[in-house]
Amino acid sequence: MAFLQGPSPKQEEMIRQELNEMPGDVERGIRDLRSMCAANPYLPNPESLDSRLLLLFLRGCRMDFERARKKLETFCYSRSRYRDLFEHRSLIEPPLNDVCKFLDIVPLPKVTDEGLRVTIFRMRPNYPESSSDIAATARAILLISDARMHDETLIAGDAFVWECTHVRASLATRVAMAAGAVRRSIHLAQAAYPQRMRRIHVVGAPALIASSINLMRSCVNEKIRKRYYLHSKTEELLDHFPSRVLPVEWGGDEESIDVLAKKWRRRVEELREYLRNLNELCDVTPGDVYHDDIYGAVGCFRKLDID
Structure with a gap:
């Protein structure tokens, strides 16, 4: 059952x-x-696209029809061009179930006073070393993003919170080894998803993962780089978000991260058919998409084609 709440009138x-x-x-x-x-014969039958999905692209582009066309086309083409990123559609079955032992991915139910949707990425304490597979983590994040698109309401934008208190030194090495997957996923999120990234908060990040944070920042444009905020502890988030939005263990009024993470895993299972249908939006990518600037998709793919 969907549990994302919308804004007040x-x-x-x-x-x-x-x-x-x-x-x-x-x-x-x-x-x-x-x-x-x-x-466009390579894009889905227009009647097969839910109006709510199309509305997300319009609002994510501030009603700029041309930008919305570019994003929607790239979103559809990516399903064919990068099938490996979308091949697993469950968080309770291998291989993505292991990611849940490493990272909680939790879009919070309530929006902020500004109308932002806050998504928490919390590295779990005592996570098994084998669960911190960076490529699999990127796939899990995209999977939650797809599920959220089904349920999302009218929002003004996104705020991400990365809670890194329990990170280990080995993670920096893993991120460096998977730098291609990290860049590709971040570029894809910017080019193909109807997000308006307003703020990124990083909490409790030790100096040993500075290189990982710099890698992530290098993958976004200058405007977003200026929207990074670093915090030493989660209590500082109360200076940026109302307590009614944040989870109880961070001094907020919302349910715990563990409870919300379980709800999202169940929600992904409920939406499995919808998520599989998303993968079938575009079976074939036209060959000339890499040479001709069709609605700007080629520019996005050039940035993505780095592995």
Whole structure:
């Protein structure tokens, strides 16, 4: 059962203004995206695309129809171009079930006063060394992102919180060895997903993973690099987020991270058919997508093609 909550009526009005959403824009935008799909034989049948999915792309691009077309096309093409990133669609079956022993991936139910959706990435204490597979972790994060798209409401943007208190020195080596997978996943998230990244908070990161943080920062544009915040302890997050949003172990009023992580694992299982259908959006990527700038997709793929 979906448990993401939306904004209040007052917040809705504020968010629509921030997203430049005017009366009639939603209907026109959805028609525009469906027309693009109808005109391109490599894209899905426009009637097979849920209006809620299309609306996410419109709002994630602040109702800029051209940007929304580019993102949607890249999102569809990526399912064919990078099948390995999307081949596993469960968090309770191998191999991604092991990732859950290493990292909790938890979009929080309530939005902030600004209308932001906060997602927690918490490295678990005493995680088995074998569970910290970076490539598998990237796949698990994309899987949760896909599931969240099904349930997401009207939001103003995203805030990510990486809690790294329990990280080990060996993780820096693992990240360095999987640098290609890290870059590819981050570039894909920027190029193909309808996110508006507003802030990234890193908590309790020891100096030994400075190189890993620098790698992640190098994969994003200058605007997002300036939105990184470093904290020594989770209590400092209360200066940035209301307590009603944060989990109880961080001084908030929300359910614990463990409880929410279990809910998300169950939710992914409930959405398994939907998640598999997403993988079938685009079976074949046109060969000239790597040579012709079709809605900008080629630029995204050039950045991604680094392994």
